[in-house]
Amino acid sequence: SQTIHQWPATLVQPVGSPLSLECTVEGTSNPNLYWYRQAAGRGLQLLFYSVGIGQISSEVPQNLSASRPQDRQFILSSKKLLLSDSGFYLCAWSVVGPGELFFGEGSRLTVL
Amino acid sequence: EDKVVQSPLSLVVHEGDTVTLNCSYEVTNFRSLLWYKQEKKAPTFLFMLTSSGIEKKSGRLSSILDKKELFSILNITATQTGDSAIYLCVLVFLNAGNMLTFGGGTRLMVKP
Numbered sequence: 540s541q542t543i544h545q546w547p548a549t550l551v552q553p554v555g556s557p558l559s560l561e562c563t564v565e566g567t568s569n570p571n572l573y574w575y576r577q578a579a580g581r582g583l584q585l586l587f588y589s590v591g592i593g594q595i596s597s598e599v600p601q602n603l604s605a606s607r608p609q610d611r612q613f614i615l616s617s618k619k620l621l622l623s624d625s626g627f628y629l630c631a632w633s634v635v636g637p638g639e640l641f642f643g644e645g646s647r648l649t650v651l
Numbered sequence: 652e653d654k655v656v657q658s659p660l661s662l663v664v665h666e667g668d669t670v671t672l673n674c675s676y677e678v679t680n681f682r683s684l685l686w687y688k689q690e691k692k693a694p695t696f697l698f699m700l701t702s703s704g705i706e707k708k709s710g711r712l713s714s715i716l717d718k719k720e721l722f723s724i725l726n727i728t729a730t731q732t733g734d735s736a737i738y739l740c741v742l743v744f745l746n747a748g749n750m751l752t753f754g755g756g757t758r759l760m761v762k763p
Binding site: 573575583584585629633639640641642643644645 | 685687692693694696699739741743751752753
């Protein structure tokens with residue numbers, strides 16, 4: 540069966556520090572991978588998606604970047620965090636088709 | 652401008668009430684419409700709707716899609732406090748990346 544792992548679950552970082560959130564998927568090949576950010580109590584905003592290794596599409600210009608060094612690994616990064624980067628980040632995967640989306644457990648980032 | 656609009660934004664009911672959550676959209680070129688329930692962390696999948704007029708049902712929850720009028724509803728009967736959550740409506744688009752657009756969510760609170 541397929542599983543998705545996302546870490547760390549909670550992160551507190553000072554402004555200007557770097558960020559790395561990691562997501563890995565098991566049990567499937569060539570998944571579509573996504574990073575979402577969620578504002579408190581609201582819907583999800585798509586940040587990046589990837590249809591294959593090294594293929595990253597950005598939906599929102601910002602302080603963050605994403606990379607897909609391996610088929611089932613997706614990394615969200617920042618060189619210098621801003622206060623506005625605080626939020627709940629979700630990694631997700633899907634296969635081509637009707638589009639059911641499977642989410643990781645999420646990472647809560649607080650930038651101080 | 653938002654392509655997927657959910658209403659109401661928030662809702663407070665008492666246990667035993669029936670609620671109807673709405674999701675309206677503006678586009679027609681999508682694969683499917685998904686409903687998710689989000690409590691404290693990652694959203695959990697509820698329904699996938701691809702055909703108009705066919706009701707999907709799971710216990711006290713049901714959902715239907717109307718492609719002519721461009722909306723979907725999620726019904727919850729005999730609500731329980733455990734139904735308290737944010738309910739997310741998502742459109743899955745017809746492209747290689749399975750682009751998804753989330754609605755803003757409806758926050759449901761069920762009081763005892």
